[in-house]
Amino acid sequence: GAGVSQSPSNKVTEKGKDVELRCDPISGHTALYWYRQRLGQGLEFLIYFQGNSAPDKSGLPSDRFSAERTGESVSTLTIQRTQQEDSAVYLCASSARQGGRRYEQYFGPGTRLTVT
Amino acid sequence: QKEVEQDPGPLSVPEGAIVSLNCTYSNSAFQYFMWYRQYSRKGPELLMYTYSSGNKEDGRFTAQVDKSSKYISLFIRDSQPSDSATYLCAMNFQGAQKLVFGQGTRLTINP
Numbered sequence: 001g002a003g004v005s006q007s008p009s010n011k012v013t014e015k016g017k018d019v020e021l022r023c024d025p026i027s028g029h030t031a032l033y034w035y036r037q038r039l040g041q042g043l044e045f046l047i048y049f050q051g052n053s054a055p056d057k058s059g060l061p062s063d064r065f066s067a068e069r070t071g072e073s074v075s076t077l078t079i080q081r082t083q084q085e086d087s088a089v090y091l092c093a094s095s096a097r098q099g100g101r102r103y104e105q106y107f108g109p110g111t112r113l114t115v116t
Numbered sequence: 117q118k119e120v121e122q123d124p125g126p127l128s129v130p131e132g133a134i135v136s137l138n139c140t141y142s143n144s145a146f147q148y149f150m151w152y153r154q155y156s157r158k159g160p161e162l163l164m165y166t167y168s169s170g171n172k173e174d175g176r177f178t179a180q181v182d183k184s185s186k187y188i189s190l191f192i193r194d195s196q197p198s199d200s201a202t203y204l205c206a207m208n209f210q211g212a213q214k215l216v217f218g219q220g221t222r223l224t225i226n227p
Binding site: 004031033035040041042043044045048050056058059091093095104105106107108109110112 | 120122124150152157158159160161162165204206213214215216217218219220
């Protein structure tokens, strides 16, 4: 079946502009995550959504970052007033809520953001 | 000190060799351990998933967890050029959802 999809695949923006990144999770997966991966680094957790529960925003690096999710489907990550240090690959993942596989996260291809 | 430490490499081995990739961690509360493979310009792909201590085998891959030493390993037997990728270890706590990742080890298998 279809995996996690993300758009755009690449985004180049000028410092100070706002950007919006989109994620479509695997159908039926109730949990959705955003991570950031800087060049040559591991993934940093940003935010987690589970159904109608309040999201876990503990990984968001500043108030310039926000994310929304509509029900159990699409999510958008918004970065306002982008800075050069925001340049990274932004990865979205989803997982099933129940059963032994609930900790297994499946990733999309990422959005490569470059702030000039 | 990072919660999860992983040697970034790069690691280069000949085709057919046994590869050993490792991570150490500092928090004994971690319960679930995963290995992801990431090809260049792609998202991470889940390879192995283990709970608590012990070994788990899947084809040419074996994941090993030693909770007493806070050390996990991934072994790749009969390595192939198609195994060339970055390998990321990840772990999380019981009841938690966010994964904590190592830096990733870049592996090249030479034909």
